[in-house]
Amino acid sequence: MPIVSGKLQKEIRKTVSIGYQLYLPAAYEEQMDKKWPVILFLHGIKKRGEDIHMLDHYGLGWMADKIPGFEFIVISPQCPSLSSWPMERDAVLTLLDEVIETHRVDRERIYLTGFSLGGHGAWDLAAYAPERFAATAPLAGWFDPEKAVLLKSMPIWAFHGEDDDVVEIARDRAIVDALKERGGNVVFTTYPGLQHQVMDETYGNLKLYEWMLKHTIKRM
Known part of the structure; x- marks a missing residue:
């Protein structure tokens, strides 16, 4: 039989499920x-799983609670076991979207950050949906540098330990x-003398949040 070429176009529905913590x-x-x-x-990567309490005392949500007058809502989703952030876009x-609809959110000031696997996820999600974020800060x-064109218009402040022994700074x-x-x-x-763990130095720096607030989502 001859080869037949075609094109499928069909709307499908997808059910998503993800655990999260919310700081107000x-x-x-x-x-x-x-x-x-x-x-x-x-x-x-070490916080992937189905036990949301793995995120207790960890990351930006935990740091936010220690900063007097912290003025951001922080959403901390949990990546499922054996998955990755690009798979969970x-x-x-x-x-x-759910948090935006159910809370009093400044829709012009939504920011993205992440650490390690989450740093990669922040780069990826900013490239995949640049219209959703005012700025991003990957740690x-x-x-992939060949995809830099996707991020050309996104304000980005990246952070890395110069002696990182998990994700080389060259990446x-x-x-x-x-x-x-x-x-x-x-x-x-870059942080001279620091290895992989740079969250405390970065999220404890109030200048990061001042920088974020200078940026708003660009509407077409």
């Missing part, structure tokens, strides 16, 4: 008229250099 600012219930900026935080964005991550530097060659809006902060 201390003044959220008091300031009923305020719209709050949001940071979506993606964790590292639909679930993460659906969770983001100790990596991304982050490659995408940063590719973005700079294309005129991208990227800043790269």
